[in-house]
Amino acid sequence: MTGSAGAADEQGREDAVATIQRELTAFARRARAAAARMHPELSLVSFTLLAHLEDQGGCRATDLAAYYLLDKSTVSRQVAALERAGHVERRTDPDDHRMQLLHLTEQGEQVLAQAADRRxxxxxxxxxxxxxxxxxxxxxxxxxxxxxxxSPA
Amino acid sequence: MTGSAGAADEQGREDAVATIQRELTAFARRARAAAARMHPELSLVSFTLLAHLEDQGGCRATDLAAYYLLDKSTVSRQVAALERAGHVERRTDPDDHRMQLLHLTEQGEQVLAQAADRRxxxxxxxxxxxxxxxxxxxxxxxxxxxxxxxSPA
DNA sequence: TTCGATGGATGTACTCTACAACTACTTATT
DNA sequence: AATAAGTAGTTGTAGAGTACATCCATCGAA
Incomplete structure (x- = not known):
């Protein structure tokens, strides 16, 4: 009897995992477009990066890349765009001229706050x-x- | 006393929702890259479309677009790529020459099964x-x- | 001082996506 | 029957997001 009970358990687990997989995947598929609807002025990625900056009170591009598992070139371009938009400022570290500390501007904080709020x-x-x-x-x-x-995902 | 209890509840709800938001967002951010690691031969979108085709035993491009909230042009290109790859076949509906019924090829089923398995x-x-x-x-x-x-997301 | 490591930027290329405009076909209206 | 309106799908165009490879500047250590 334990045999068939075990089999039933296995089937239940199988079903539950399949559901979790399906629903998480469905969510992921929609997330970007949903973010665009919620706060068109700030993409999901931009939002995420700004949020981390706020959270950390500023950090380096490399830190963002490491934290979010993004290529540094990706982050570099994102940060460039955010700077162009006036949401972040870069300050070269006086002790190590390779690094730039990124921090939110006043305006960046406002935009982030607004997007976070809608979200x-x-x-x-x-x-x-x-x-x-x-x-x-x-x-x-x-x-x-x-x-x-x-990481399945 | 109900006042402060209510406030505590509200705080708890606030925290929980914030956590849910954060964790779902984090998941969404990683999903595509994770899919690419798991089954490089089939992107997350391709996988999803094939899965729906299998599930439905074939359907039209328009149905895919409606189900997944994608533009029909997006689906059209995806389907074209899947056809080029030999994963799907199109069969024009004999009763309505506007539509094409899409169905998995033998090979498409195999590729899907393999990706689904790894996933x-x-x-x-x-x-x-x-x-x-x-x-x-x-x-x-x-x-x-x-x-x-x-749909927040 | 020179060499390897690190932070970052840039060239290139690919995927996913949307919107707009178009073709081909079908259904409804007159 | 003729024409208008709607539907399925494709194609032109464009933009975001991403990665990989390469390059430059700077730092730290041999």
């Missing part, structure tokens, strides 16, 4: 009728999933 | 030490999130 509102709306306990569990599961060793 | 393995590995009950709840939460009316 947050959208998530709140989406989760409006969830119980607090459910939200906590969902948050914990997502965190746990993302923290598992590297 | 699935990666998710299983990532979720290996989760309890069955946890998997079920996580799957249910994700499904519920994605099914909520339209």
């Amino acid at each position: 947050s509102q959208a998530f709140h709306a989406r989760l409006a009728d969830w119980e607090p306990a459910e939200l906590d569990r969902f948050a914990a599961y997502l965190t746990r999933y993302n923290d598992e060793a590297d | 699935s393995q990666a998710f299983h590995a990532r979720l290996a030490d989760w309890e069955p009950a946890e998997l079920d709840r996580f799957a249910a939460y994700l499904t519920r999130y994605n099914d909520e009316a339209d």
Whole structure:
């Protein structure tokens, strides 16, 4: 009997993992376009980079690349665009002229705050009728999933 | 006292939603690159389209576009590439010469199966030490999130 | 002082995507 | 039947995001 119970367990696990895979994939597919709808002035990537800058109180391009697993050339161009847009400023490290410390401008903070706000509102709306306990569990599961060793995604 | 309890609840909800937002966003940011690592021969979008074709036993390009919220030109090019790669075949509907029914080729099925397998393995590995009950709840939460009316993301 | 390492920028190229304009075909209206 | 309106799909164009390879400037160590 343990045999068939084990088989049932395995089937349940199989189904659950398949669902998780499908739903996470579906979410990922829509994320960019959704960000564009929510805050057209700040792409998902830009938003993410600015958020990290705010979070860290400034950092180097290399740090952004490492944190987000992006190529340094990608970050370089993103940062250049953000600077052009007036959202970030670069300050060359006086002790090491190779590095530039990036930090948000006043305007960058405002734009970020506004985008973060719209983004947050959208998530709140989406989760409006969830119980607090459910939200906590969902948050914990997502965190746990993302923290598992590297990376189906 | 209900006042401060309510405030605490609100704070908890705020935190949980912020975490959900952060973790889902982080996942979305990595999904494409992760797919490329898992199955370089089939991009995330290609994989998704093929999977839907398999699922539906064939459908039209327009159906794919509607289902995945993609522009028809995007789908048209994707399908063209998949056809060039020998993964799908088109058959013009004899009753309505505007439409083409798309279906997987033998080879398309194989490639899809292989990619799905690697993908699935990666998710299983990532979720290996989760309890069955946890998997079920996580799957249910994700499904519920994605099914909520339209769409932070 | 010279050489390897590090931070960053640039050249190039590819994918994904959208919008607009177009063709071919079908259905509805007159 | 003729014409208008709608639908399926393709193509021109353009822009974002990304990576890899290469290059430059600077730093630290042999």
